[in-house]
Structures are given as structure tokens and as C-alpha cells.
Amino acid sequence: MNRADIPTWVWPVAALVVVLFLFLFVSATIAMAVVGLGLAGSVVVFAGWRRLVQVFVVILLVTFFASMLIRFLPGDPTDSLLGFATPEQKAQVADELGLNDPFYVQYGRFVEDFFTGETRYYQSSGRAIGGQKVWERLGDALPISLQLMFYAQILALVFALPIGIFAAYKAGTRMDKGLNTVAFGLLSLPNFVLAYILIYWLAVKNNVFPSQGYVPFGESASEHFKSMFLPSVSLAVGQIAIYMRLLRSDMIQTLQEDFITMARAKGLTTRRILLRHALRPSSFSLLTVAAINLGALIGGAVVLEVVFQLGGVGTLIIQAVNEQQFIALQTFVGLIAIAYVGANVAVDVLYSVLDPRIRHARAA
Amino acid sequence: MIAAACGGSGGGGGEGGGEGATFDDPPTDEGTPQRGGKVTYGLEAETGGGWCLPSSQLAAGGIQVAGAIYDTLTIPANDGEGGVEYVPFLAESVEPDDTFTQWTIKVREGITFHDGTPLNAEAVKGTLDAFRGQNPNIGAPLFTFVFEKVSAVDVVDDLTVMVTTEVPWVAFDAFLWSTGRLGIVAPAQLAAPDTCNRNLIGTGPFRIINCETESCGWTINDKFVAEANPDYWREDENGEKLPYLDAIEFRPVIDVAQRVNGLKGGELNMIHTTDGQQTENLRTDADAGTVNLFESDFAAETSYTMLNTDESSPFSNQHARLAVAYAGDPQEFIDLTQAGLPARSVQPFSPDNLAYNDPADVKFPKQDLDKAREEIELYKQDTGQSELAFDLLSTTDPGTVEIAQLLQSQVEEAGIRVTLEQVEQTQIINTALAGDFQAVLWRNHPGGDPDTQLVWWFSVVESGADNFVNFSRIHDADIDRIFTEGRSETDPAARAEIYKELPKVFAEQAYNIWGWYTLWAFAGADDVHGIFPPTLPDGQEPVVIASVQSVVGMWIG
Numbered sequence: 001m002n003r004a005d006i007p008t009w010v011w012p013v014a015a016l017v018v019v020l021f022l023f024l025f026v027s028a029t030i031a032m033a034v035v036g037l038g039l040a041g042s043v044v045v046f047a048g049w050r051r052l053v054q055v056f057v058v059i060l061l062v063t064f065f066a067s068m069l070i071r072f073l074p075g076d077p078t079d080s081l082l083g084f085a086t087p088e089q090k091a092q093v094a095d096e097l098g099l100n101d102p103f104y105v106q107y108g109r110f111v112e113d114f115f116t117g118e119t120r121y122y123q124s125s126g127r128a129i130g131g132q133k134v135w136e137r138l139g140d141a142l143p144i145s146l147q148l149m150f151y152a153q154i155l156a157l158v159f160a161l162p163i164g165i166f167a168a169y170k171a172g173t174r175m176d177k178g179l180n181t182v183a184f185g186l187l188s189l190p191n192f193v194l195a196y197i198l199i200y201w202l203a204v205k206n207n208v209f210p211s212q213g214y215v216p217f218g219e220s221a222s223e224h225f226k227s228m229f230l231p232s233v234s235l236a237v238g239q240i241a242i243y244m245r246l247l248r249s250d251m252i253q254t255l256q257e258d259f260i261t262m263a264r265a266k267g268l269t270t271r272r273i274l275l276r277h278a279l280r281p282s283s284f285s286l287l288t289v290a291a292i293n294l295g296a297l298i299g300g301a302v303v304l305e306v307v308f309q310l311g312g313v314g315t316l317i318i319q320a321v322n323e324q325q326f327i328a329l330q331t332f333v334g335l336i337a338i339a340y341v342g343a344n345v346a347v348d349v350l351y352s353v354l355d356p357r358i359r360h361a362r363a364a
Numbered sequence: 365m366i367a368a369a370c371g372g373s374g375g376g377g378g379e380g381g382g383e384g385a386t387f388d389d390p391p392t393d394e395g396t397p398q399r400g401g402k403v404t405y406g407l408e409a410e411t412g413g414g415w416c417l418p419s420s421q422l423a424a425g426g427i428q429v430a431g432a433i434y435d436t437l438t439i440p441a442n443d444g445e446g447g448v449e450y451v452p453f454l455a456e457s458v459e460p461d462d463t464f465t466q467w468t469i470k471v472r473e474g475i476t477f478h479d480g481t482p483l484n485a486e487a488v489k490g491t492l493d494a495f496r497g498q499n500p501n502i503g504a505p506l507f508t509f510v511f512e513k514v515s516a517v518d519v520v521d522d523l524t525v526m527v528t529t530e531v532p533w534v535a536f537d538a539f540l541w542s543t544g545r546l547g548i549v550a551p552a553q554l555a556a557p558d559t560c561n562r563n564l565i566g567t568g569p570f571r572i573i574n575c576e577t578e579s580c581g582w583t584i585n586d587k588f589v590a591e592a593n594p595d596y597w598r599e600d601e602n603g604e605k606l607p608y609l610d611a612i613e614f615r616p617v618i619d620v621a622q623r624v625n626g627l628k629g630g631e632l633n634m635i636h637t638t639d640g641q642q643t644e645n646l647r648t649d650a651d652a653g654t655v656n657l658f659e660s661d662f663a664a665e666t667s668y669t670m671l672n673t674d675e676s677s678p679f680s681n682q683h684a685r686l687a688v689a690y691a692g693d694p695q696e697f698i699d700l701t702q703a704g705l706p707a708r709s710v711q712p713f714s715p716d717n718l719a720y721n722d723p724a725d726v727k728f729p730k731q732d733l734d735k736a737r738e739e740i741e742l743y744k745q746d747t748g749q750s751e752l753a754f755d756l757l758s759t760t761d762p763g764t765v766e767i768a769q770l771l772q773s774q775v776e777e778a779g780i781r782v783t784l785e786q787v788e789q790t791q792i793i794n795t796a797l798a799g800d801f802q803a804v805l806w807r808n809h810p811g812g813d814p815d816t817q818l819v820w821w822f823s824v825v826e827s828g829a830d831n832f833v834n835f836s837r838i839h840d841a842d843i844d845r846i847f848t849e850g851r852s853e854t855d856p857a858a859r860a861e862i863y864k865e866l867p868k869v870f871a872e873q874a875y876n877i878w879g880w881y882t883l884w885a886f887a888g889a890d891d892v893h894g895i896f897p898p899t900l901p902d903g904q905e906p907v908v909i910a911s912v913q914s915v916v917g918m919w920i921g
Contacts (some may be wrong), residue, residue, distance in 0.1 A: 076798065089505070140583065199622075203629040211629040212622055213615070214586075309617055311586040319585065322788035323412065 051348075055341050060111070062337035067107050067330050070321075077324040099326075110330050134328045137316060138335070144214055145305065145312035149297045151232035153290070156239035160286075163240070164247030165274055168282075171252050183241040191300045195234040195307045202230060212309040231308045235300045239293060246289055250282035257281075291347035294340050394893040397600070398921035402578075402611040403892060405915070406623040406635040409789050410585055410616035414561025417547050418494040418504035418554075421793055424636070424911035427544045429588055429614050432915050433478075434547025434566035437469060437488070437540040440663070440812060441904035447716050448663055448812050450537040451904050454483070454548055454567060456523075458540065464532040464854060469540075470524045475597045477550035478571035485519040491548045492517045492527065501557040506833055510539065510819050512826045532852035534859065535813040543810055544912045569596045569607040569916045578611045588614040598916065600898050608894070608919035618789070620763065624887075627655065633889035634918070636911060638667075638807075639763050640702025643885040656888045658895040660908040661706070663811020664714045664881040669756075669771065670796070670806040671876060674837040677802045678754050681746055685874035687739035688754075688803070689729040691778035692771055694879040701766050706880035711867030712809045712817070714881050718856075719814040719863035728871040728878060736778035753781035757804040759789045764805055771805075796835040806835075807882055810910035814863045818847040836876065842869050886913050894918040 077099060078090035094100050098109065167179045203211035209230050215223040254260065255278055263273045302314030313332060320329040407425035414420065415430055422430060439453035452458050456472045475483040493499055496517070497508030516528040529536065540546055550565035562582050564572055570590035572580040578591040591611045598606045615632065617623040620639045624646065626632035637643060643659065650657035671679040671688070678684045695708055710728035713719045729735070740752050758768040765786060772782040787795050795801055809817055823839040825831050846866050853859040870876060886895050886908075897906040897914035906914070 089503075137584070140586075196621075199625055199629075204625050207629060210631045211625040212617065213626075213631050307619065307622065309586075309615070309622070311583070315585050318788075319412070322791050 051345055055338075055345055058341050059334065059337045062341075063111070063114075063330060063334045064107060066333040066337075067110065067326070068103065070324075070326055070329050071103060073321065073324055077326065106326075110327065114331060114334050134331050137328075138313065138331070141311060141313045141316050142335075144310050145298075145301055145314060147217075147228060148231055148235065148301050148305070148310065148312060149294070151228055152235035152239065152297060152300075153293075155232055155236035156243055157290070159236075160240045160243030160247060161279075164244040164286075165251060165279065167244065167248040168251030168255060168278075169270070169274060171248070176248075180245070183245050186237050186241040189238070191234045191238055192303050192307055194237055195230065195304055198230050198234060199307075212307075214308075214310045214312075231304045231310060234304055234307075235297065238300070239296070242289065242293070243286055246285050247282060250285050251278055254278045254282045287347050287350065291344045294343050298336060298340075395921070397604070397608045397894060397917075397919040399608050399919070400610050401920035402613060403609055403634050403888075403915065403918055403920070404613045404615060404632050406617040406626050406632040407614055408616075408620070408623070408636065408638075409618055412584065414582070415564050416502060416553075416557075416560035417545060417549055418491075418497075418499070418502050418507055420545075420561065421506075422545050423789070423793070425614070425616060427912055428636070428915070430547050431544050431568070431912060432570040432590055432612055432614075433564045433568045433572065434549065435568050436542075436544060436546050437471070437548065438537045439541055439900060440538075440907050440909055441900055442907050447718065448907060448909070450535075450541060450812075451900060451902065453541075453901065455540075458537050460534075460536070464534050464536070464852070465529050467527040467529070467533075467536050468520070468524060469527065472597065473523060475567050476595055477552075477567055478565050478573050478593060479550055479552055481550060481552065483548065483567055484522050485525045487551055488525050488548060489517050489519055490551050490554055491546075492525070494549070494554055495546065499554060502554060502560060506819070507542075509825050509831065509833065510542075532854065533815075534852065534854055535815040538813040538816050541812075542816070543812075543910065567597065569593055569598070570612050585616065590614075598901060600917070606898070607916050609915075612915055612918075618761070620761070627887060627889065630889070633892050633920075634887070634895075636884060636886050636913065638882050638884055638911075640698070640705040640883070641763070643705055643883065644703040646885055646887045650887070654890055656890060656892055656895060658886045658908075658913075659883055660886075661714070661881050661883045662907055663716050663909040664883065665807050665810045665910050666709050666712050666714070667706075667805075667807045667879040667882050668709070668712075669877040669879065670801075670804050670836055671874075672799060672802050672804075672835070672837055673839075673875060674799055678743070678747075678749070678752060679802060681743050682873060683739045683743040683746060684752055684754075686729060687736045687743060687752055687778065687780060688775055689874040689877050690732045690736035690739060691775040691780060692877055693731040693774055694877070696774065697767050697770055698880050700770060701763060702880070706883050709878045709881050710871065711878060712870060712876070713814060713867065714811045717811050717814060718860040719866055721864050721867050726867045726871045728867075729874060731774075733778050736775075736780075740779055751779070751781060753783070754802040755783045755785055757785045757787060757792070757795065757801045759792055759805070760786045761789065768805060797832060799835070799837060806876075812909060814866065815847070815851050818851065822847055838875050840869065840873065840875075882910070884908075884911055884913075888918075891920050892918060893921065 076090070076094075078094050098106060101109075163179060167176050170176045198209075199211045202208045210227050211230075213227055215227045217224040251274075260273060260278060263277050268277070298314075301312065302317055304310070305312040305314035306318060313336075317329065317332050319325070320332065405428065407428055409423055409425045411420070411422060411426035411429065415422070415426065415433070417430065417434070420426065435454040437453060437455040438450040438458055440448045441451045443449040450458075454471060454475070456470045457468070458470075459468045460466065461468075469488065471483055471485070471488055477483060477487070481487070490499075492511075492514075494502045495504050495507040496511045496514055497504045513530045513533060514527055515530050516526075518526045518528070520526050527536070547566055547568070553560055553563055553565040556563060564582075569592065571593045572582070572588075572590050575591040578589055580589050580591050582588045589611065590613075592607050592609055596606055600606055615626075617626055617632070617635075620637050620642050623632065623635045623637065624642050627635050628649070637646075646655055646657050649655040669688070669692070671677070671685055673680050673685075679688075698704055698706055698708060710723045710726050711721060743752050744750065756768050756772060758764045765784070768784050768786075772784060775782055792804070796804060796806075808820065819831075819833055821834060821836070821838055821840075821843050822831055823834060823844055830837070843866065846862055846869070850859055850862040853862055870878075888895055894917040895913065896908065896917075898917035900906055908914075
């Protein structure tokens with residue numbers, strides 16, 4: 001089998017699976033080392049398998065309900081497929097595509113195709129069958145969306161962490177209140193509104209960044225980052241506010257703990273106390289929200305991809321909804337469900353790494 | 365002539381132009397064209413179905429791309445009297461016989477398709493047959509109906525075909541253009557139905573196959589890139605080969621504000637729009653010298669509210685239609701949403717169309733809330749309904765939604781209840797086809813010959829079945845008679861008189877609520893020239909009809 005024969009979807013899913021198992025087995029190794037081979041092994045194996053089953057069940061449920069909801073969209077998909085056609089022609093196409101089959105039959109067919117990697121086709125207007133493959137289009141669009149969400153998340157964390165730490169350190173002061181006010185402002189500003197403001201000032205008025213379009217990294221790294229800067233910032237700003245406030249709250253509590261007092265008494269510097277002793281136990285909420293926020297990032301990315309003409313998965317989703325492309329839409333929802341659940345599982349496992357108490361509790 | 369675009373917001377015709385050039389005043393001194401460069405053209409929508417021309421549903425954006433890749437047998441030209449005539453373009457000659465039932469089309473010699481195969485009579489026959497629905501592998505539901513009166517297309521010699529029609533067809537040459545949709549397609553493209561919609565092979569100034577310098581092709585929802593055709597058959601007035609550009613890239617940018625932002629920011633160097641407010645914005649930039657602007661409302665489309673007269677709709681009742689006609693005030697739409705730019709229309713045809721009437725003679729209902737309420741009462745008596753209520757459909761474009769909201773507020777003053785719905789532009793044609801609407805904001809009927817509008821309003825197809833592209837489901841014996849007689853009337857004066865009845869029938873029945881003549885604005889960066897097309901191959905002056913702006917003469921410098 002050549003590399004080219006491998007369906008495109010395999011790569012991101014394989015990467016996700018590898019990461020997932022890596023975390024599982026890292027925590028398994030630590031647990032085994034601490035409490036002994038037999039007991040730890042059985043606990044971890046059970047916890048690991050249970051988690052995987054949970055993931056699978058959640059994905060099924062999400063795709064099932066999404067598939068059902070999609071069919072409530074008004075109109076007839078054959079109108080999108082054929083356009084100028086007689087009712088008889090449309091009926092024939094509906095039969096050929098199985099659109100008249102019961103929902104559970106259509107869903108079963110989708111599940112089988114999705115999990116076996118069978119490529120499915122966009123139902124394309126102009127020619128009802130034999131349109132472009134969903135995975136082909138996804139292969140082009142997915143990297144764009146992943147890059148956008150990744151850059152936005154990194155930007156958000158890069159700014160939120162120091163600001164949150166500083167705000168916690170300066171809790172109650174005017175500086176802290178000012179930062180909170182700014183955070184509220186950023187939270188209430190919709191990301192697409194911010195996008196247009198940034199476009200106006202930084203693209204149209206001052207030509208610093210492009211107002212739209214995507215340049216692949218391989219084509220030009222500098223142009224790539226320029227093209228992704230405004231969308232990433234638009235998506236990140238709201239998250240900065242959320243993460244900053246979360247971290248601030250947790251750190252304020254942590255800084256009141258006895259061990260922090262002990263650290264101060266020992267003469268440790270403020271910087272060391274904040275970064276080495278207080279930050280880690282304060283990060284659990286932040287970590288949880290960062291994973292849950294994947295949903296918000298996806299939603300924001302959908303809007304911003306249209307604004308900035310990025311051609312990512314969000315654009316495909318909108319197009320699929322408008323054109324009632326059931327197969328494509330179900331595929332996208334399935335993938336998003338996998339990514340979302342997988343990210344939350346990874347975070348869940350990451351707790352074991354961050355907090356020894358959780359690691360011991362699980363092992364016990 | 366098939367619609368250049370359907371649905372969407374409208375600007376509309378008027379005097380056009382501020383400081384930007386207008387059709388009446390195209391730029392004359394742009395300097396000597398320079399070779400090289402690439403135009404990145406922002407279009408108002410993607411063409412999701414691709415460009416298998418016989419079966420494609422092309423709106424304005426799709427027709428722009430088609431015009432870069434394909435040539436048509438005829439093309440509209442200035443007739444010197446403020447109107448349009450259709451002159452040979454890819455064809456060397458297009459001649460009817462005395463009865464207008466046989467049209468002899470001879471193509472120019474020495475022209476090749478992008479794949480190197482010759483343009484000849486067989487290729488023309490293949491294209492025309494595909495459009496007639498004679499190609500078993502390529503569906504052409506719309507054009508099958510358009511050309512149902514064509515009985516045969518025969519090859520006479522290597523460069524000549526003869527088209528035989530069942531009835532005298534006076535304006536058949538207009539259909540050989542069909543708003544730029546009847547491009548002549550290479551046999552190789554039609555022979556591969558699975559790739560027909562994206563493996564485009566024409567004779568046009570740009571190509572996407574055999575590209576040498578550009579990464580050509582179509583990435584849906586991203587861009588369509590084409591390279592200059594080095595073997596293109598046209599030359600400019602000075603004998604210089606066309607096109608001047610090295611390449612052209614079309615990008616769908618649905619949000620008109622982002623399209624204008626792209627032009628100002630430099631990501632795009634050419635755009636088109638019908639949005640009145642953005643056109644006004646562009647005029648300011650044109651005055652400042654930062655963009656080159658060309659506007660055209662010549663042979664304009666009309667923006668209007670289309671009513672479904674099917675039995676399932678309240679508008680099957682004439683009183684309901686008249687009630688909405690009396691309740692609405694399109695001039696307010698123009699003033700509030702289109703910056704007052706377009707001209708009000710009370711009929712489907714623009715002033716340069718032979719079917720155009722003096723507005724005073726048309727007697728389309730003017731806003732009168734008392735009369736609207738009277739019509740509502742008559743509707744209630746006829747139908748037993750307790751109120752007049754309908755759903756108003758529009759695209760998701762914010763400008764169009766604004767118009768829908770304004771119409772809603774106007775008619776509600778008369779006591780009519782309106783529910784607003786939105787559908788994305790690429791789907792609105794399908795929604796109209798399915799008849800799944802009661803009223804929809806629409807844009808159609810570009811100028812030229814009124815015979816080309818038969819497809820939208822004739823009640824039945826040849827088999828006797830309902831005409832499925834008669835979106836309004838109009839069954840009007842007068843309209844059918846007008847189109848039947850007008851098609852075959854050979855005396856120009858008599859023909860004009862026949863067609864002039866059409867706007868009056870529409871006014872009396874209020875099948876549609878006419879709005880304004882669409883004003884198209886084409887804006888380029890300050891170094892983009894040649895927006896107005898060059899002189900035609902046989903020396904005639906070109907025209908720009910609706911959204912169809914030729915890219916062949918554009919240059920950067």
C-alpha cells in the first residue's frame with residue numbers, strides 16, 4: 001500500500017490515538033511503579049478501556065443526534081443536487097443515493113462507512129453521483145482550521161497566563177480591577193465584531209495584515225503567519241479573558257494556602273513562589289476549560305473562517321448545511337466529536353501527571 | 365437570454381456613475397496597455413456546481429469565470445441607437461434565412477481549444493446538442509427547454525453548422541450568447557462527464573489546462589486560477605495579442621464589505637458589486653484616485669419581489685398581489701438601502717429594451733395604503749381567510765435582509781403580516797425551482813431581446829407539462845400569446861408593439877413587484893485598467909450587460 005492510498009483522515013485520527021495511548025500508558029507506568037504491578041495494572045487497564053468505551057459511546061450519540069437534526073433542515077436535498085431537473089429525475093437520484101431509506105438505515109450506513117474509512121462522496125450538483133470526495137475536501141480544509149484553533153489557543157494561553165498570575169498577585173488593587181474590567185469588555189465583544197475592527201484598522205487603513213485569504217506555511221512562512229494573525233487574534237481575545245479570570249481566581253485561593261505561607265517563610269522569591277509553587281495547583285480549572293473551550297474555538301472558527309475567507313472546516317460546514325449535504329455534514333460532526341472528546345480525555349489523563357494526589361487516588 | 369443572476373440584493377439602473385465611468389462614458393485614455401501581472405477578482409459567490417456549461421447553474425460569479433475560459437458564438441454590441449444587436453464573435457457569421465427557421469453559423473478559421481484541438485463545426489454541434497439535451501451523458505434540463513424549438517443542428521462543412529428551428533425564430537442569435545452562458549465547449553470536456561464541471565476546456569483568453577507558469581485550477585470556496593492562453597485568437601485594435609495579463613484568479617468573497625476591504629487592502633485588485641452603499645463608497649475612492657470604477661446599468665437586470673401564484677400561495681389571488689403592490693414603496697428601499705443610486709422600475713425591462721414602455725403608460729400600482737386595505741378586504745372575501753399573510757424569502761446577504769425587513773415594515777402598515785426567511789444564495793435558485801416560496805427578493809431579466817425572457821414566464825413546455833423554471837407559476841394566456849407571436853414576428857416595429865404589451869399585463873396582474881434597475885459596479889485597483897472591454901473583433905463597440913464584464917482587455921500598469 002502506498003502512502004497515497006491511505007485515506008487522508010487516517011493521519012489526524014492516528015495522531016490523536018497515539019497521543020491518547022501515550023498519556024494512558026505514561027500514567028499506567030507511574031501507577032505501576034508506585035503501588036505494584038498487579039493492582040495498578042488491573043486498575044489502569046480497566047480505567048483505560050472504560051474511558052475508550054466512553055469515548056466511543058459519546059461519539060455515537062453525538063453523530064446520531066446530529067444526523068437526526070440535520071434531517072430536520074427544510075427543503076429537499078435533491079433540489080441542491082440537481083437544480084434544474086424534473087421531479088422524476090430528482091426522485092430517481094433520491095433512490096440512488098438512498099435518501100428515501102429509513103433514517104436508521106441511512107445512519108447505519110454512515111457509521112459503517114465512517115469507521116471503516118470508506119470514502120464517501122459529496123452529492124454534487126451538476127452530476128448527482130460521483131462528486132468530489134468528502135475526505136478530499138476535508139484534507140484541504142482541516143489543516144487550516146487546526147492551525148487557526150492552535151494559534152488562537154497558544155495566543156490565548158501566552159497572554160492569559162502572565163496576566164492571570166499578575167492579577168492574582170495584585171488582587172484587590174486598582175491594577176487588578178482594571179484588568180478585570182478589560183476582561184469583561186473582551187468577553188462581551190463578539191469575535192466577528194473584533195475581526196472587522198481589526199480588518200479596518202490593520203488591513204484596510206494601514207495595510208499591515210491582509211484582510212482575508214490563507215497562505216499555506218509551505219508557500220511562505222512569513223505570509224502564512226501574516227494571513228493567520230488577524231483571525232487568530234480575533235478568536236483568541238475572548239479566550240484570553242476567560243483563561244485570565246479563571247487562573248486569577250484559582251491562584252488567589254492557592255496563594256492563601258499554608259504551603260505558600262511556608263514557602264514565603266523559607267525566603268523563596270515571589271517569582272519562584274508564583275511560578276513553581278502556586279501555578280501548578282491553580283491550573284486544573286484552566287486546563288479543564290481549555291479543553292472544554294475547544295467547542296467555543298470550533299464555533300468561533302466557523303464564523304471567522306467565513307469573515308477571513310480561510311476555506312477551513314467551518315466554511316465546509318456552512319456550505320454543507322446550506323446545501324443539505326447530509327453525508328458531508330455527518331462526517332464533519334463525527335470528526336469534531338472525536339476531536340472534542342479526545343481532547344477532554346487527554347486533559348483528564350493529564351491531571352494524573354500534574355497532580356500526584358489524583359495519580360495516587362486512581363492507583364488506589 | 366438566460367438570467368445573469370438570480371436572487372440577491374440589488375442596486376438598480378439610473379444615470380449611473382458619479383466620477384466613475386459609466387457605460388455612456390467609458391474611459392478612453394488609459395494609456396498603452398502593458399503586458400504581465402495577475403488580476404485577483406473578488407466575486408460575489410462561489411459556483412458550487414462547477415462549469416459543465418450545459419447543466420450548470422451559473423449566477424453572476426460563475427458567468428465571470430465562464431467568460432474567461434470560453435467564448436460564445438455571438439456577443440452583444442452597441443447598435444448605435446442606444447440598443448443592442450448580437451454580432452458574430454467566435455462565429456465569423458450568423459445568418460438566418462428569409463423565414464428565420466434556418467440559421468447558418470460559420471466559425472472563424474484557425475481557432476483552437478486549450479487542449480490544441482480545432483474549433484470546428486463538429487465541436488459547435490457537440491456543444492449545441494449538449495445544450496439541447498441531446499448528449500446522454502450531460503444533463504441540460506434548463507436549456508433543453510430553452511432550445512426545445514430547435515429541431516436539428518447539422519454540420520454543413522468543416523466550419524459551418526446549420527440550426528433548424530420549428531418556428532421562425534427572429535432573435536435566435538441572442539440565444540447564442542445567453543448572457544455569456546453558451547460558451548463553446550471542447551469535445552474532450554463533454555466526453556468526460558465525471559470531470560466536466562471542473563476540467564474546463566474552451567477557446568477563451570485564459571486556460572486552466574496545460575498551464576506552464578501558474579498553478580491553475582479550481583479549489584472550491586477558495587480560488588479559481590487561470591493562465592493566459594498563448595494561442596488566443598483575438599487581437600486588440602493595434603494588432604497586439606490578447607490577453608495582456610499573465611493570469612487571473614477568481615475568489616468568491618460573499619460578504620460585500622469584505623470584498624471592498626480586500627480591494628482596499630490589496631488582497632484583491634478587482635471586484636464587482638450591486639450594493640448601492642458600497643458603490644457610493646467606491647465612488648468616493650474613485651474620486652480620490654485610489655480605485656478605477658466602471659458602472660453600468662445598461663440593459664440592466666431588475667431587482668424585484670417575485671410572487672408565487674401557485675394555488676398553495678396567497679398570491680394565487682390577484683387581490684393579494686395588488687394589496688402588496690399598493691402597500692409597498694420601492695423608492696424607499698432605494699433611498700434607504702441603496703444610497704438612492706438605482707432608478708425605480710415599474711416594468712421588467714430596462715429603457716434600452718424594445719419592450720420598454722413609458723412608465724406612465726404601464727400604470728403599475730403606486731403606494732396607496734387605502735387601496736391596499738381595499739384589496740385585502742377583497743382577498744378575504746374571495747378566500748375566506750381572516751388575514752393576508754405571507755412568507756418573504758431572501759438571501760442571507762445583510763443588504764438583502766435589510767430590504768426584506770423594510771418591505772415587511774411597509775406592508776405591515778396596511779395590515780399584511782409577513783414572516784421573513786433567509787436562504788444562502790447558491791441555494792435560492794433551487795428553492796425557487798421547487799416553488800418552495802410565497803414571495804422572494806429576486807434579480808433577473810437582463811436586457812437585450814425580450815424573447816430571451818420567455819423561459820421564465822411561458823406557462824408550459826412543449827410536452828404540455830408545466831414550465832418548471834416559471835418560478836412564479838404564472839399561467840397567463842396573454843403572456844403566452846405575446847411570447848409566441850413576438851418570437852416569430854419578422855417586422856421589427858410590429859415585434860416591438862407585441863412585446864410592449866408585456867409590462868402592461870404584469871402591471872395589471874401584479875405578478876411581480878418591480879423594484880429598481882440593478883446598477884453593477886466594477887472596481888479595480890488604481891493600476892488595473894481595461895475594465896471596459898476592447899473593441900470587438902469585427903470593429904463593433906462592445907456593451908456591458910448586467911454582470912458580464914469581459915476580462916480579456918484588462919491590464920496592469
